[in-house]
Amino acid sequence: MDDPAFATETDTTTQSILLAASNHDLPALKPFLRVPGAASVQDPETGFTPLHAAIASCEDSPSPDDIEAAKATIKELFLSGAIWNDLDANNETPGCLAWRLGRRELYELVVDAGVRAEILMNLMGGYEELSDEDEDEDEEGGEVEGMEIVENVETIVDGENTTTEETAEEATNGQAAETKGEVTEIPKKDVNSADYLQSKLEFTDDKLLDADANGVMMAWETSIMQRTVDLLIPASSPPLRILNIGFGMGIIDTMFASTSPASHHIIEAHPDVLAHLQTPGHKFGKEWEASAPEEGSYKIHGGRWQEILPILLEENLQFDVIYFDTFGESYMELKKFFSEYVIGLLSENGKFSFFNGFGA
Secondary structure, X not given: OOOHHHHXXXXXXXXXXXXXXXXXXXXXXXXXXXXXXXXXXXOOOOOOOHHHHHHHOOOOOOOHHHHHHHHHHHXXXXXXXXXXXXXXXXXXXXHHHHHHOOOHHXXXXXXXXXHHHHHHHHHOOOOOOOOOXXXXXXXXXOOOOOOOOOOOOOOOOOOOOOXXXXXXXXXXXXXXXXXXXXXXXXXXXXXXXXXXXXXXXXXOOOEEEOOOOOEEEEHHHHHHHHHHHHHXXXXXXXXXXXXXXXXXXXXXXXXXXXXXXXXXXXXXXXXXXXXXXXXXXXXXXXXXXXXXXXXXXXXXEEOOHHHHHHXXXXXXXXXXXXXXXXXXXXXXXXXXHHHHXXXXXXXXXXXXXXXXXXXX
16 A cells, blocks of 8 residues: 555654664663564665664764663664664665774674574575566566576686587587577586586696586686785795695696695595696696605695595694685585684684685
């Protein structure tokens, strides 16, 4: 119903909730919070939620009592279902706002709520991808020919665009193959770790491709990796203990090796890459392993990291630098690496990084 009277009442309620949150007035706020969704209403102009309002009121020299009142209000809002990462009109979450204002105690409350939400979602089986109205319409109208949802694929586009009458096998993933005047969309093939490890790889001077022409590693990544190495290993660093998961073309391992590390362990799962490492004269072959400061401290581990890392943990190995760059794996695998292995393998003052190809 588009009755203006109802709109006015709704706006009045929203403003009353925001005012009570801003004043940290729990007796006034709690009755509103009995209504589902009330803890996450937003001002139509500023985008402020009650969380934003409770934090923003602590901008100008709040007293210790004010901070405690704000904390109590924030906790009550979270108990009533407030969303920890809603954005206001300035694209700030409540946590961003608290950080900008220097209210560390309030910021930590928001972070804690976010962590709780992440843990809960994982216990419930992960995130569910939300569909928009257009996707719903496509589903209702039947399958769209040539379209397939592809997740966790690192797509590399080399900028060349040729239009020829090719077979489906000759057309690169996702490009249109033109046949008899008609354009047929070639569906992208999902990339997963099991298929990738069984695929045949193509090695060239500037790229490493799988059997479906997906870029496993490309030379253009070199500058990104060099900046990463510079951050992980400053020029004044002593020889460090390094672990890299995912050799590929060896770009970042070459950079790591140039720092004369105290130890350098590499985990690589693909049989073709492992075979390539065994070719005579390869810079990461037997001569490299023999050049280690201590026997066994320069080593290639053949196998999946899920199999190798537990062994390294059992051997009580620790590393000052850990880098992670695998292919054909999901966010859940990356999360598993972070949550189950980094904490045990990284030294007290160590650093770790990873190459994020999921958004490509």
